[in-house]
Amino acid sequence: MNRIRLNVVLTLVVVLFAEMVSAQEKEKKEGYHFSIVKEIPTTSVKDQFRSGTCWSFSGLGFLEAEMIRKGVPSVDLSEMFIVWHTYDEKAMKYVRLHGNLNFSAGGAFHDVTHVIKKYGIVPETVYDGLNYGEPKHVHGEMDRLLKSQVEGVIENQNKKLSMAWRESIRGTLDSYLGEIPTTFEYEGNTYTPMSFAQEYVGLDMDDYVEISSYSHHPYYSEFIIEVPDNWMWDEVYNVPLNDLQAIIDNAIEIGYTVAWAADVSEKGFSTSKKGVAVVPDVDWIETREQELVASADTAVSNLSKNRQSGNMTPEKDVYFDDAEIAKWENLSEKEKVEEIYKLEKPGPEKEITQEIRQEAFDNYSTTDDHGMLIVGKAKDQNGTIYYKVKNSWGEYNDYDGFFFASKPYIGYKTMSIMVHKDAIPKNIRKKLNL
Template structure:
């Protein structure tokens, strides 16, 4: 791979999760009409900006909808989780002498692990929508390379976070009760409540394995099932009031944020073998995460899943997207669902 090709590939990976492809490239058109069958409740649509934090936004949105459907009012802080992620990565980068990179990328189960280890905060307690996390991540790498020991690095990183993001509250207050961040996180989400699933034939069905995609640097495990089983699980979860965190490919021409639609040119069900071939030949890539919170159908009766995105509200459906069932079937890399 020459230097120019390597640079272009790196640039593509950077924007894949953060750049609203259709929003940048397509002109808006009249919205298509859909009939909603199921629509779960949700917190306001957020905007991740140019950060590649879609995996964290979508998993937090999944937890939020899960609680709202149970009657709780929960809106979680992305900034708290990202701060803890960067502090952890500063430590790993220092101890590995730069071998472990500082990155904002990840997969959905990583968010569950961060909540379990470091806790959570409500959105209103700790949020700063104007942060450039890409810049902070670069600065963390510099601090790691120039610190003489762990204590110095930790102190310098905390000062950076306080200056750029804001000082952390010492306690979490919710509905008149006081929590530590860890206590609050465990009150809204236990890691064991969720299952990460995928569907590929290069590992046996019924087993869990570390999914081989670039963003899974934390070696998260995914339970492998046939695609028909996964599709039934997605539909059953939503119809029972449980959102689904979705991770998959958005590089298809039929994926347009500006139009609020994702479908395939030849929108037909794919086979398990076709899914595998698209993955192995890199026609299905791990680009983006969203939260599936509804089911609808178009005027021809074709099923679509309603996805809550994290690119703001500037599209015909207020930031939501209608993703065809066949798009989900072919282009899904993985999902996280409530263990029901």
Template sequence: MNKNILCGLLLLLSGQVFSQKYNFQTVKDIEATPVTAQENTGTCWSFSSTSFLEAEIIRASGKKLDLSEMYNVKINYLDKADNYVMRQGKAQFGEGGLNHDVINSAAQKGLALQSDFSGKLNPEDKYDHSKMVVELEEILKKAVAETPLKYPNWKTDYSDVLNRYMGKSDGVKTISPKELAATYKINLNDYVTITSFTHQPMYTQFILNIPDNYSNGFFYNVPLDEFVSNIDYAIERGFTVALDSDVSEKTFSAKNGVAVIPEKEEDTEKCITEIKPEMKITPEFRQAEFENYNTTDDHLMHIVGKARDQKGNVYYKVKNSWGTKSGIDGYVYMSVPYLKLKAISVLVHKDALLPKTKEALKL
């Protein structure tokens, strides 16, 4: 065979071996509700948590519900306002929140169906809280500046803004925690948040000091490999997982539906379309990235399964809340290294934890 032809064939084959496009094969797919869109709002935390609870209801009772994300949002906006004013403005206020905020609001005020509370005045409108948040914050800052004594009607003004943008929620039919347990087999006390950071002792409960943890929710700390093993164990047993993660990396591609951490910096652009070797993530590197603000709690999503590419690399199938035109039909395939480095925490049913973890945490 001509030497030039042979070289050409070898180059072609090497390109096929080392530059393969992603081809995901399902390993585990857990039933969940369809992808929805948070649109122009910072309410991913409610979309993530609500999707998670819908999947939990399917798993526990076999029933399918379309729960209202915005009912949870409105309840939390009221709680955030009290927290901000009582702390004299020395507290986080904004659109963000965490998974446990929905669990807390559901325990206090129940859950509503989407058909009973859409969070829109006109069902055809898109969600857009940009102006609403500005108006709410102005009221809170005024209440702090003047003191509630001199501005006694601040709560009424604040609620009026919420009602004007989201609709009235007073009198909305809700699913109470008691009904949730009796009819849908969901006990809201059964859910825990686990994480992995080295600045706190392992197997202890602590308040993670991130901006959106306005409600001072507790996190259980476990070693990094055990953190990942618990996620795997949950998925294998048919439990989905609510995820809080950083998505600011260039290698989190909403367009391509892929999230990876390449081993080599020069692969940053290529790795969102082609399989490339990934970095080995240590607890020390994870901690450093958190402490230097390269890892922040940007976005919350919902892990509903696992997949492999043609090289055997494992990915988590993550349901996003940016609509079906984002990613792969609304899903992102997140590699294990990406999750190890960029996952802030996960919310899981305590029975989805590894027995050794459950025992160590005394759950």
């Protein structure tokens, strides 16, 4: 854009140009606006607070939604019951492997189904895991203490280990989370954790499978997903990206929620009130510049015609230096990218391919950060489809703790999902031998 254009005087009589600027400003003020297309009933948003237990919150949120789907009365299940047993088993495996295993607060959806299948489950009202004087979950001290305990066991200078160390781990878990109940009363009935899982919850943990999409393993086979939090070395089914998308869409369409493990470290994942997760197309900067130049050329042409026809009046002049093209051109490349990532309104997003997805996994751009629950679909003011997602950070945003993830974000940053077998399209189930 040469400087001559920047110094040309425009007129407000150029209605098209004025309307364009007005529309852009209006849309900018509006931000993102969503209308629900499909929503599946689920339990309330919970708050994991300062604990690394999103996998337990989202995994149980998924199963709670499954109970609702099957007509079982809504119940808030105990996340810390799952955490207690997971830490106990993880400690044993960590010691057996001489510390060559990830030992942290992280986990996976299959940890939840494994614990319920092996130990049962209890309601939140029976076991809230807050045995240490805090109103919400704050696990930094407990996590560090448990890690130091298992490391101390491994570094033991004795020639062999006693088994007393495991009781010390359990003692720490009891001190912070509380002792696991052997029996309890719920709605006038007496249960054990196992009988409650079988008789009240009534879900078959074998009905739930995990699915991912990476090209470094054969499609339509199972593989151990290589992320640190997969301490159990559990397997997921591998499908092409198009099939992964089809499974999610089919599940939502026929009334099943989807447990979603994903990377939330992207700039396009808003942790603020905006409540969106998107993959802005930074390559769009060049396209945007071309659009602005074209608009300016049109405005200059209209100005010239108005001058020739004598329709210009001084009071209707506006300097081109105030136009968007001038402001845009004065930004550095870094500032242009920052403008896009302000997420002030819907914009073009990156096209996600299997290759892009794989590269992000291989180079650590995609990591196993967070577990959430996909509960429906929505569309923005432009008609673009998003997925409605239940988080476990309390009611932290304008959507009461839910947020909206775009299709590109889902395709790009999904590590794995958990679904009921029946939520998978029949043709894909056949390929997976399910």
